[in-house]
Amino acid sequence: MSAARRRLLAGLLTLTTAAAVSACSGGGDEAEGDSSTLSMMVPLFGTAPDPKGEIQTAVEKLIGKKLNITWVPNAEYNEKTNVTLASDALPDVMVIQDNKGPSFVKAAEAGAFWDLTDKLDKYPNLKPKSEQTWINSKTNAKNYGIYRVRPLLRSAIVIRKDWLEKLDLEMPKTTDDLYKIAKAFTEKDPDGNGKKDTYGMILPKWPGTTFSASSPYNVMDVWFGAPNNYGMRDGKLVPEFDVPEFWEAQKYIKKFIDEGLVNPDWATLDTAKWNDPFIQGKGGIIIDVNVRAGQLFDGFKELDAETYDEKVAMAGNLSRPDGKKFSYPFTGFNGIIAVSKQHVRTEAQLDEVLKVLDKLASKEGSILVSNGIEGRNFKVEDGFAVKINDQDPQMKVINNDVEKAFIQLGMTSSVGVPGGAYEWMRPSQAEKDWLKQRDELMNLDLQTAVHDPSLPVISQTAVEKGATLNPIVTDARIKYLAGELTEEQFKAEIKRWYDSGGTQILTELQEGISKVGG
Amino acid sequence: MATDLAPPATKAARKAEKGRRPGRVPVRTALLRYRWLYLMLIPGLLYFVLFKYLPMYGLSIAFQDFVPFLGYSDSPWVGLKHFENLFTGPDFGRLLFNTLFLALLTALFVFPAPIIVALLLNELRVSVFKRYVQSLIYIPHFLSWTIVFSLTYLLFSVDFGVVASWIHSLSGGGPKVDYMAQPEWFRPLVILQLLWKTSGWGTIIYLAALAGVDPNLYEAARMDGAGRWRQFWHVTLPAIRPTIVVMAILTSGNLLDQSFEQIWLLTNSLNRSVADVFDTFVYYVGVTQGGYSYATAVGLFKGVAGVVLIFGSNWLAKRLGQRGLF
Amino acid sequence: MSDNTTATQPAGVRHYSSLGSRVFDTLNIILLGGLALITVLPLFYVLAGSFATEGEISARPFFLWPEKFVTSTYEYIFANDTLLRSLLTTIVVTAVGTVVQVLLTFSMAYPLAKRYLPGRTLVLNLVIFTLVFGGGIVPTYLVVRDLGLLDSYWALILPLAINPFYLIIVKSFFQELPQALEEAARIDGCNEMGVFFKIVLPLSKPIIATFSLFYAVAIWNDYMSPLLYINDNSKWTLQVLVRQLTSPDAANAIGALDSAVFFPQQGLKFAVVVIATLPILCFYPFLQKHFAKGVLIGSVKE
16 A cells, blocks of 8 residues: 555544544433433333323322333344443333343343342232242342243143034043044044044244243153253253153154144244144144133134134143143243342332332232223223223223233233233133133142243353254254154264263253252 | 447446546645545545444454443453354354355355346336336345245145145155255255345346446447347347446355345254354354354354455456456 | 437337247246246235235135235224324435435445546445444444434434445446546536536436435335334334334244233234335336436437
């Protein structure tokens, strides 16, 4: 490069950086939030509520503070969370969806958020109601937020009711029952069209690469007595896939696949299309969360409003052939609500914020964020909430603000866990029965739930090598079920998992679990 | 004189530039003489400095364990750790192979597609039909990969795929092929999706280039007795050759970038061995690890490869007598 | 030179009569017609699906006309003014942004097309470097914040003002422009900027049309910038809404199924795609006019 060119460049650079610097000096000093306003960041599923809308006004009246809420579309919530963490303009209160994710954990451990492990006892509504969920929501023995409750047990089997009745079959109680139903659904022409064009169970594609994914496969593993993700055997921590019970479960699942009792595209079916074969009348069994039955009711209703209530039946977890029952639980929460230290600096300020959250988690608060304003957009009948004038534009706005936005601030109530709020009324008797049955099954199966002891612990090796390690066993299982791997080859893959870092993960987890449990 | 049918515009431009190209001039003279040109350059330069070069310090996190909350100054430095993980990791060979293979297929099939379509469109003589085709084929550009994937599934699913069952009945029964699951069908599906989504949109730039051809050239060629083929060969093709060359050089720089969403949606446990590419692996690392630093390290690696490819293909283009990028 | 009637005809329309030529034309029509068909059929499905009930979309794998024609998804979308407002915002931002971006890109490309300009190669190298290297989301966000652009519509325009890819293509187009007219203007006493505005830009209509389209579509489709830089929800653009309803969302994945949430339904997804695509589609025919008028360049007499 010639000297002339270099000088030219230098000149240009000076000019532009000067402009840049002078343009930069304007920003920077964020206005300090005064104590009458609380700033929040919350995920959003629809259109953002108007800050002067009825719901926000009612919430502000209840908590006695102004709210400054940044609503972030759910799909990009984690991206925005990371940018927000990097920009040192944290809101006072943040919904954290992935409270085990590295960027949150590292931020929390670096002191960005309050450790609430011993601080909630004096707030009646924030005090954890479920010890199990409280443990599940821990991050390395610490709670950096208040968990947003979900049912602790949501696994269930949804079955085509009309098919069962046509073939004169009973609801399943054991894994063998389920196999017989699937077999009959495949071979005995349950839709009566004279063609063998149905299959028993609908299995979707494996979501992502993690082995423990609350998939139907995991549920069936647990039914046969395998650990939920990890479990203690003779004082040693073992993974779900390295116990004899796991192999029993594999043989069971493989029988379904080999005999054509599942959808032919079981390895690739998009989870978003899981309901379709059920509604199309191609398959008759789905193992998933119990609320899927509600979705299926709605789907059938649009096809035929007369008969929709005759098509969906639900069963709980099944016992294995020897009669022993193990049920598959969920974590019991969906993300946490954390308090950042940036503006909430002293214990007194924290107390003020927690008092606000306590009001939000109270009965009045729960009703407000999960149902709306009683007498305005809903009324209560037989303990259920019923919408009033839901075609009225103003009511639509209120309902949108509640269902797509403010419900995300619910800490003590959710669908299936009414807490202080109300469950929505379902029109048909079949659906009412289903709601009742759902609650009964949840309570019944919870007694045999097999919890995942590794939830509160984070293994550093799993963090660093997860991308390589996770797919090893996950893919091997699917390939084994598809007949592409023999049992020996599958076992060799499991050994590869141990050798590439699995052993170390187990050691780290076991160490962490003993600390949490101790 | 068929060989001498290059657009006069180009020749004139070359001549003009050759004539004005000065020797070395003192900076002050240059600044003064070309002050208007430099003035026009300033807003653009300002943009590049502010929004492209100022944030470049972000690349430093490839050598850190970046934690968003700690920021650039306080995140721990880890040297070449992420590069070591990348190059010595058990997945590197497979990722590199899959990425390169897809890049090669893209260069071979996806890059020429819009050129061919644009040339065919250019030969259409029914202009109403031409307009309709033109407006229809670029619509897929506006659909997200999610929608493209749903459509693909609709067509190729082993259970209800329209195309899949069509092929099945045409080929006379036998066991059904699961196009979505079998590794050997993964790459063809990716290429098909790319062709469908991008070919129409890609024609726009070539059509713009073709629109710039002087009709007098065709007239002159016809007077010289050139038939349709020779007009195409000696007028149409030379007219868009510079555009093709520039597009080829520029796209070579991003050849190693695959559309993450497209690949990710098509991946499943049965085809992962051929489906994993750098862009999807970075995503998996991100899920477990946060992965900003690793992603940046991979980005740097791909960037270096991209620079080599751009300058390499530029050099090649010049060797082949084309103008190149500069 | 030739007579005026041929000179004003579009470049593609020429007359041939040989047999081979006719066979080619027929095959060409069939081929391109087929191509148009395979792009348009799936799109018809999206359109039809947006007017179908959720039950029908689940029950029928593929259809081009809904059995039961409903407009409920559209009624739902237009129930409040959020969508209309964001549509309006998007149109304004796209219009202003396109003008700014085209102006910035073209005025930078012009000097770069002058091979005699000292320093030009250096600038070009700097530009090409940014094709493959970028600082990433977070540092760019910090720059936007420090410029005080958060919550400003300029944050949706300025960070994307010049696409280096387009810049280089425009530069190459400029290099192909005939120099004769520029020379003439210079002799008439115009400075370089005058030449650019009075001669070069009017000559470049097809290219301006092309890149206006590219930039407009890029702004139109951008969902990341509004998401990162705009905290005030009333300022959101259409794509944020679209993205929310069409992204491969974890909400539908197994287990993550969050019962507290109502899912984006298929029909709604389709309707949003239709709404987000139609306005920009209407933009195209206006530009297409200019592609056909590319003959302008040919008016330069040697």
